Amino acid sequence: MEVHKPSLRGAVWLAHLLILGGASAGATLALRVLIGGAGTLSLTLPRLFPFAEMSLSMDGLSAFFLLVVTLVTAAAALYGPSYLGAHAKAPLVQTFALGGFVACMAGVCCAGDGLTFLLAWEGMTLASYVLVIIDTRNEENTRAGLLYLVMAHAGTAALLVVFLTLSARGQGFDFAALRTAARTLQEPTRTVLFMLALVGFGAKAGVVPLHVWLPKAHPAAPSHASALMSGVMLKVALYGIFRLGFDILAPADGPLPASWGWTVLIVGTVSAVMGVLLALQQHDLKRLLAFHSVENVGIILIGAGLAMLLSRGRGAEPLAVLALAASLLHTLNHAAFKGLLFLGAGSVLSRTGVRNMEELGGLARRMPWTTWLFLLGAVAISALPPLNGFVSEWMTFQALLLGGAKLGGASGLLAGVAASMLALTGGLAAACFAKAFGVTFLGRPRSVHAEHATESPAPMIAGMLLLAGACVALGLLPGYAMRLLDGPTQELLGGLGPSAVVTARGPLVLSGNGAASGLEATSISVTAVAALLALLAAVAWVLRGWPRRAPRRLAPTWTCGMLPSSRFDYTATAFAKPLRLIFAAVYRPRRAIARETGPSPYVVRRLGYTGEVVDLAETMLYTRLKRWITATAQGIRAYSTGRIHGYIAFVLVTLVLALLFFARV
């Protein structure tokens, strides 16, 4: 493989620094809108098409999502050049695709009209497609890219229907016109449009059952691009759901239709549980992380669905604000910790060349920075205190619990079910990351690659540190994050912002506000608990050595008297086995044991084990769909004779039918 010239590497660095500069500028603008009180910024773009004006506009919701985009982009830009290193394939193409990808994501968030939105949306898909298939040596990547492209375009088709229906009514593409057009629609039509939007955005966000492309495509991209795809691109799709569901398609006043909240809540719950269940059985570190994105999108949608159920139109409903704030905060949190975890996985991948965690192990001593930063991300994503994942899940729990009590009836019960599933998701995520972290980084190295691993270069560590800092800050000082959420929630729900509802008792105290039901709020202070935890740990550390300075010596791990080797380490497959059996109905596990015996059947020479679990959505839905499409294509082939006059006849018949149909209208 050729080694790149220094000038090429300089160009790659320069491009990444430009991306970093752009991200900082974007973040500054977003913060000005969110906490600087700059109001809505807008910019008219040059007129590209004769039929529509194009513009950018940034209100609170756009600014918040732009902030999410820029946070991970900055980390990825720091991380990228060293990750691409000296041997990457087509580094300039990758860099430009990355730049275009990020710019298009920012464009989607800041679009002021439907046309800009769709163009940026499409650009985002194409740029990320380039990143997925860049490693053409791997056939699987190419297939994953194709699946991604097909799913993304099926989603875009649904979105086109929504935007074209609205723009045809509103005589324009800008969001104000679309909003007015939506208000003239009947409720059933609006609901159909919302469901179409949910399908379109859901295909990109990876909600179950539209998630099948995600665990294939996300790991295929270079790791910093995976971080962006999983940490941010899914959020951009969620931005679409928030924008259409709460803003453009929402009725002028009065509550949102109950069917919307129900659908989003159910879809979110199913995605959360299925995502984490499938993640548990993965051995490929990046694939495992990709499945966790499905889970976290589900958690975000649980909050959003609950906010839809609780919202009463323009008026302060503190619980709806709490639910929406939890959902938005989890969006930011997930971007931070999932970005961190993907960058950590990339660091392992770039130093060992291995993604399968069964072949890793023992990296804690060889790559200490990567290890401890990954552990921080693992604690955060498992919703364990005192990091940021816990804060947003706590808020979601409070909203589900108090909201469930307030809603009562079937909706309340649904909230209760969602709460229990969320608790299950948290436990499964903790088990999954105990496995992923323990098997990848601890124990003994199980391959030469892992044995010879060394720490990644400083710029990569810097990228991870940036996101780790965000995880810690959002966990310990959640009250300050609430101020960022004031703008978006007030635009979507009206009334009080979360900084009045959630941090009513000071910026370091979170309160789940039950004031609506005439009760005092539940308050917790993660900051105080973290301080207490640190204090107790320090006291215990000192006390442990206090009674007697007893000697400490090293000895091999106890392995029943045999010589310890890496074969004694518990594998990821074994770790997840109890769950594979308990949830066998979901996994449908299959295993095959190949036994090679010597001359006597009692002497086993070799044992081979292969096991796999299935993704129910894939086998139940997509395999059948594929079979149906193939059968239909075979049927059509009979008429596809290759003779040109036959085709002309088909075109003519179609034309006549179309004219007959549309001339009547």
Add this chain to the structure above:
Amino acid sequence: MDNTAAIGKIVAQAGLLVLLGPLVTGFIQKLKARLQCRQGASLWQPYRDLAKLLRKGTVQSDSASPFFRAIPVLVLAATVTTTVMLPVLWAPAGAARLPMGDAILLLALLALARFLCAIGALDAGGAFGGMGASREMTVGLLVEPAMMMAVFSVAVAGGTTDLVHLAARRGMLPALAWQAPDLLALFAMLVLALAETGRIPVDNPDTHLELTMLHEGMLLEHSGPGLACIVLATHTKQIVILTLVAALFFPLGLAEGSEPLEIALAGGALFAKLFALATFLGLVESSYAKLRFFRVPQFLGLGLVCAFLALALRIL
């Protein structure tokens, strides 16, 4: 002044729980011994064990990472932190309390302790540690949602997940206002408490046989003062779970002020509740066999269903 007094009370009751933790274990061991017609070890044996471990040296696995040394300390700290969230002797009704944590944070901190313990077990790189970690995480993730739901069913009625407020509100009601959901939730909590405290029929705290151990399997590579920290954390977790059940369902006799009589009454009530619940654990442990590991989900499913019914009845 108000804050200082509040902090003083929190520290006092947290310290009391940590100090009493080993005694509860000692009591259960004694009860089990007497039921087996043995004399059994003294009530104070767990304290002696801790003192002995603290004086010993440490043998650490040579394949463990530097983090391994910090794990016992962090596990202990996370477990002890939960004690400040419980009403033990005091439950000031309605008064502005220092916001520390609620039931969700309490369960999450216990989950953090379990997670760290599992990480430590995988660190040494032996099969026993991994097996213990895998099993403990599996049981933990089945227990956690059910316990959360049982807590929620009480919290929905009280409108808050803050355990002190919940206890204070319920303590004021004359006949506790027991309803069907409470009975279901209590039953669920008792089932789950058996699992969470690592007792038969889910786990056997007395065994070191590789086929049966869950929690103990994770501790094999710890020794000396480090092991003492984890053992103390286990005692503390047990008394925290028992106090949690007491706070949710029997919040009687909690003091509001700080008069000696009130505190004596609260102390007596605390001892009575712990005595009753520890007797329950001891009796169950003496009269049942340990379940096969893959039967445990069915046993816990019982708790899950009851907890869910309790929550559903509350919401509907």
